[in-house]
Amino acid sequence: MGSVPEFYIGSPVESADLRFRGEFVAELWKALRIGHVVLTAPRRTGKTSVMDYLRDCPENGFRVVSVNVQDLTHPADIFLVLLDAFHDAYPGFLRDRLAKGWGHVSGAFDRVESIGAGGFRLALRGSDPDWNRNWRRHGDTFLARARATGVPILLIIDEFPDMLLNLSREDEELLREFLAWLRTQRQKPAPSRDSIRWLVGGSVNLTSTLHALGMVDLINDLQDISLPPLTDEDIQTFVVDMLDGREVPFDIEVPQRLVARLGRPIPYFMQIATQNLFRLWKREQRSLASTDVDAVFNEMIVGSAARTQLQHYHSRIRQYYEGPKQSIALALLGQISVSEVGLARATLLQEAERALAGLGAGLPEHERRQLFNRLMFDLENDFYVVEVEGGRYDFASGVLKSWWRKYHA
Ligand SMILES: Nc1ncnc2c1ncn2[C@@H]1O[C@H](COP(=O)(O)OP(=O)(O)O)[C@@H](O)[C@H]1O
Numbered sequence: 001m002g003s004v005p006e007f008y009i010g011s012p013v014e015s016a017d018l019r020f021r022g023e024f025v026a027e028l029w030k031a032l033r034i035g036h037v038v039l040t041a042p043r044r045t046g047k048t049s050v051m052d053y054l055r056d057c058p059e060n061g062f063r064v065v066s067v068n069v070q071d072l073t074h075p076a077d078i079f080l081v082l083l084d085a086f087h088d089a090y091p092g093f094l095r096d097r098l099a100k101g102w103g104h105v106s107g108a109f110d111r112v113e114s115i116g117a118g119g120f121r122l123a124l125r126g127s128d129p130d131w132n133r134n135w136r137r138h139g140d141t142f143l144a145r146a147r148a149t150g151v152p153i154l155l156i157i158d159e160f161p162d163m164l165l166n167l168s169r170e171d172e173e174l175l176r177e178f179l180a181w182l183r184t185q186r187q188k189p190a191p192s193r194d195s196i197r198w199l200v201g202g203s204v205n206l207t208s209t210l211h212a213l214g215m216v217d218l219i220n221d222l223q224d225i226s227l228p229p230l231t232d233e234d235i236q237t238f239v240v241d242m243l244d245g246r247e248v249p250f251d252i253e254v255p256q257r258l259v260a261r262l263g264r265p266i267p268y269f270m271q272i273a274t275q276n277l278f279r280l281w282k283r284e285q286r287s288l289a290s291t292d293v294d295a296v297f298n299e300m301i302v303g304s305a306a307r308t309q310l311q312h313y314h315s316r317i318r319q320y321y322e323g324p325k326q327s328i329a330l331a332l333l334g335q336i337s338v339s340e341v342g343l344a345r346a347t348l349l350q351e352a353e354r355a356l357a358g359l360g361a362g363l364p365e366h367e368r369r370q371l372f373n374r375l376m377f378d379l380e381n382d383f384y385v386v387e388v389e390g391g392r393y394d395f396a397s398g399v400l401k402s403w404w405r406k407y408h409a
């Protein structure tokens with residue numbers, strides 16, 4: 001690191017500024033040697049930053065392209081965006097190897113000049129009026145040609161569960177066909193003999209998403225790797241370096257206090273809090289104390305920078321939790337948010353029973369229990385709660401807990 005990194009408030013961290021992820025990046029490359037990987041973690045925890053890093057600093061001879069498929073609604077689109085990404089990152093490789101003799105794609109090269117910005121994708125789509133209907137053929141051709149180059153290729157598909165949810169809303173049968181096709185592509189040839197690797201990322205739990213649709217078996221060959229949280233030490237290092245680097249004087253307790261207030265370290269909140277400390281210093285030009293950290297956190301909970309992200313945690317329950325799970329989840333989180341140190345599992349079960357009774361859902365006991373267990377699993381997996389001392393469950397993020405208590409208890 002030459003100069004002091006910028007603050008990143010929301011956008012992925014640029015590869016030159018990425019820190020604390022060295023070991024994890026190595027772990028990913030290692031996992032990718034033997035198979036395909038799914039990387040999940042909630043929004044704004046640093047997935048895209050890591051995936052961008054793999055793209056910008058490839059290892060083991062890989063060519064890496066990365067696409068965000070959040071808004072795609074058809075399988076055919078994924079090949080368009082992948083080819084487009086190749087066109088941006090490796091135009092020579094695409095033209096001379098991948099697309100050589102593939103009329104649809106090589107033809108697009110000739111027309112792209114006349115179409116202008118975003119042109120390659122348009123030109124590709126224009127190369128086959130039935131591009132959507134022929135998605136499978138284009139997909140087969142694309143992957144077969146990519147393999148024929150003999151060059152290791154890593155395809156990074158960010159926000160994949162969102163695309164699957166879009167698809168499930170449009171055409172559930174098509175979703176099933178697409179997932180089955182993709183699974184076959186991942187298994188034939190077997191990864192040990194395949195030069196292609198898939199790394200899919202997502203902010204919602206892929207397994208839960210597909211469980212609800214009865215399609216988990218279509219992705220269970222992917223190795224599930226979760227993004228490790230930054231350690232207390234990482235956070236302290238971050239705070240010290242960002243403040244020292246800007247010549248901001250602060251009391252020795254400041255970094256520790258920030259760690260304590262953060263709770264589960266969501267890096268986005270870490271950045272906002274540190275930037276706000278820096279701004280406070282700019283305004284007041286005095287040494288910062290740990291009471292300033294408290295002020296910054298209290299401000300953050302009501303302030304606008306964090307609001308969208310916090311709101312996302314709340315609204316994604318409505319979006320992704322089905323049926324009775326939705327109101328039970330909201331009831332449980334409301335109760336936990338007003339607890340001092342979390343609630344026992346037995347207490348939460350009672351609370352869930354109460355919420356269920358309120359819904360008038362007359363489920364037999366074992367089904368109620370199953371629903372509860374499943375829900376607790378999701379809430380843990382989606383990083384709302386963690387098991388803390390004494391078998392109690394508390395909010396994973398201190399910031400989220402305070403916010404929830406204020407607006408949703
Ligand atoms: N290694 C890191 N160090 C410091 N901050 C980070 C790091 N990774 C992510 N962040 C913070 O998290 C935010 C979101 O990062 P991003 O990679 O886009 O997350 P995701 O893809 O999980 O939503 C960034 O804007 C930055 O504030």
Ligand SMILES: [Mg+2]
Pocket residue numbers: 044047048049158
């Ligand atoms: Mg992302």
